[in-house]
Amino acid sequence: MSAWLRHHSQSLWQTLARLASAPFATLANVLVIAVALALPLGAYGLLVNLQGFSGSLPTEPQISLFLSSGGSAPDVATLEAQLRKAEGVRGVRFVSRDAALAGLKRAPGMAEVISSLRDNPLPDAFVVTLADGDASAAERLEKQFRALPGVAHVQVDSAWVRRIDALLRLGRTTVLLLGTLLGFALVAVTFNTIRLQVLTQREEIEVSKLIGATDAFIRRPFYYLGGLLGAGGGLAALGIVALSFSLLNRDLASFGTLYGVEVSLQFLSTADAITIVFFAGALGWMGTYLSVSRHLHHIEPR
Amino acid sequence: MSQPAISFSGVSKRYPGGYQALADINFTIDPGEFVFITGHSGAGKSTLLKLIAAIERASSGTVLVNGQNVSTLKAPGIPYLRRNLGLVFQDQKLLYDRSVFDNVMLPLLATGQPHRDAMRRARAALDKVGLLERERALPVALSGGEQQRLCIARAVVNRPAILLADEPTASLDDEYAATIMEMFRSFNQVGVTVLIATHDRSLIEHGQPRVVTLGHGRLAT
Numbered sequence: 001m002s003a004w005l006r007h008h009s010q011s012l013w014q015t016l017a018r019l020a021s022a023p024f025a026t027l028a029n030v031l032v033i034a035v036a037l038a039l040p041l042g043a044y045g046l047l048v049n050l051q052g053f054s055g056s057l058p059t060e061p062q063i064s065l066f067l068s069s070g071g072s073a074p075d076v077a078t079l080e081a082q083l084r085k086a087e088g089v090r091g092v093r094f095v096s097r098d099a100a101l102a103g104l105k106r107a108p109g110m111a112e113v114i115s116s117l118r119d120n121p122l123p124d125a126f127v128v129t130l131a132d133g134d135a136s137a138a139e140r141l142e143k144q145f146r147a148l149p150g151v152a153h154v155q156v157d158s159a160w161v162r163r164i165d166a167l168l169r170l171g172r173t174t175v176l177l178l179g180t181l182l183g184f185a186l187v188a189v190t191f192n193t194i195r196l197q198v199l200t201q202r203e204e205i206e207v208s209k210l211i212g213a214t215d216a217f218i219r220r221p222f223y224y225l226g227g228l229l230g231a232g233g234g235l236a237a238l239g240i241v242a243l244s245f246s247l248l249n250r251d252l253a254s255f256g257t258l259y260g261v262e263v264s265l266q267f268l269s270t271a272d273a274i275t276i277v278f279f280a281g282a283l284g285w286m287g288t289y290l291s292v293s294r295h296l297h298h299i300e301p302r
Numbered sequence: 303m304s305q306p307a308i309s310f311s312g313v314s315k316r317y318p319g320g321y322q323a324l325a326d327i328n329f330t331i332d333p334g335e336f337v338f339i340t341g342h343s344g345a346g347k348s349t350l351l352k353l354i355a356a357i358e359r360a361s362s363g364t365v366l367v368n369g370q371n372v373s374t375l376k377a378p379g380i381p382y383l384r385r386n387l388g389l390v391f392q393d394q395k396l397l398y399d400r401s402v403f404d405n406v407m408l409p410l411l412a413t414g415q416p417h418r419d420a421m422r423r424a425r426a427a428l429d430k431v432g433l434l435e436r437e438r439a440l441p442v443a444l445s446g447g448e449q450q451r452l453c454i455a456r457a458v459v460n461r462p463a464i465l466l467a468d469e470p471t472a473s474l475d476d477e478y479a480a481t482i483m484e485m486f487r488s489f490n491q492v493g494v495t496v497l498i499a500t501h502d503r504s505l506i507e508h509g510q511p512r513v514v515t516l517g518h519g520r521l522a523t
Binding site for chain 1: 309355377378379380382383384385387395396397399408409411412413414415416417454460483
């Protein structure tokens with residue numbers, strides 16, 4: 001057991017020394033993997049940010065009804081009763097024009113604009129929550145509400161939220177496909193790197209076999225090499241994404257100030273980052289496994 | 303001691319392509335014996351050694367090493383067979399990218415020796431072949447005779463029961479060759495079974511060793 005552990009640490013150091021002895025080749029290998037990983041990783045990061053943004057929005061379908069100005073209190077009460085009776089309505093919320101203005105004032109950058117107004121331009125409104133997200137039901141209700149007396153304008157609010165959701169789903173699938181594809185690329189890159197390494201160390205492998213080294217002993221340094229290249233590539237990919245995000249954030253910040261809002265991209269969570277490094281290492285290990293299984297037994301002493 | 307160190311019974315080796323290297327070889331070597339295998343070049347000496355180390359497999363017949371049947375040995379068992387054998391080659395098969403010391407360390411690391419013990423044993427082996435002062439050198443910096451001695455140090459560092467050498471003195475002048483042979487004899491004196499393949503009959507004159515002569519793949523004596 002201790003001999004086994006000893007050889008593992010020996011293999012690890014030997015591999016690190018080997019990587020350090022050819023820094024440019026190592027860098028090139030790690031970079032190829034890093035670039036291949038950075039693409040899906042960056043896309044995933046953007047997606048997570050977008051998801052966080054859309055998560056803060058109500059996703060249940062809503063219809064907003066804006067009343068014509070000058071409606072009196074009894075009108076509002078009857079209208080509310082009518083809305084509640086309509087089929088497929090879950091909830092009705094009245095938003096008075098004063099409440100709407102107060103809400104708007106809280107929004108970033110709007111307070112100044114609103115204080116410059118002489119009187120409140122907003123109408124009274126109802127926010128109707130629908131029982132289900134069925135588009136045809138929303139359409140039917142929209143028509144029905146438009147015909148009600150005192151209603152100036154009807155707007156289906158949820159449509160664009162659902163559009164974002166659909167887009168996010170599309171994005172997720174794209175990232176998944178991209179990730180899978182470039183994961184295969186990582187396996188292929190390590191496969192080839194290890195193949196070259198096996199050929200380079202042909203003599204060493206041959207001699208090792210002659211002096212009674214087991215297959216596992218001979219394979220071990222290669223596994224470390226592949227795993228380290230994968231994990232190193234994963235780390236470098238995280239670096240690339242972090243750098244890109246910080247550059248994007250600078251531009252986003254100046255873009256945001258024009259609209260008086262703060263927008264910034266959040267970097268991947270620590271858990272995500274660790275998972276990615278491990279995953280990349282595992283893929284490198286897999287490429288190595290395929291490579292040594294295929295190439296090592298061709299090298300036999302003669 | 304009843305079990306022979308090496309035993310061949312009815313062993314034939316035909317290489318792919320039809321070349322018959324060995325035919326119906328029968329002999330046994332007891333533990334502690336010192337045996338020369340001679341014959342003209344191409345007589346099958348190297349093939350015979352390769353069959354013992356499972357570098358080649360017999361086409362028919364049985365090769366036993368320390369009672370273990372090499373002919374039927376499966377691939378995972380081969381490393382453990384070779385750990386009992388010290389192999390010295392004509393083309394040394396040294397690793398030229400590492401020091402003399404690290405070349406001798408290789409078999410010890412491969413068999414999982416504790417590092418401290420391994421260093422001690424590697425130094426002892428180098429001392430035995432007179433290369434201790436050259437331990438930091440790279441093999442290319444060694445003369446032909448020194449390289450062959452390094453190869454011997456690597457072969458004996460794991461204290462094998464059997465030492466196999468294929469033309470160990472082929473490229474050496476007589477003085478160097480004599481030193482090398484003296485080393486083999488000293489290993490034999492501490493109980494190691496030594497098997498040397500050579501076409502050089504002059505090596506054999508010293509003492510009365512057992513000689514197995516091959517001619518065209520068959521035993522001549």
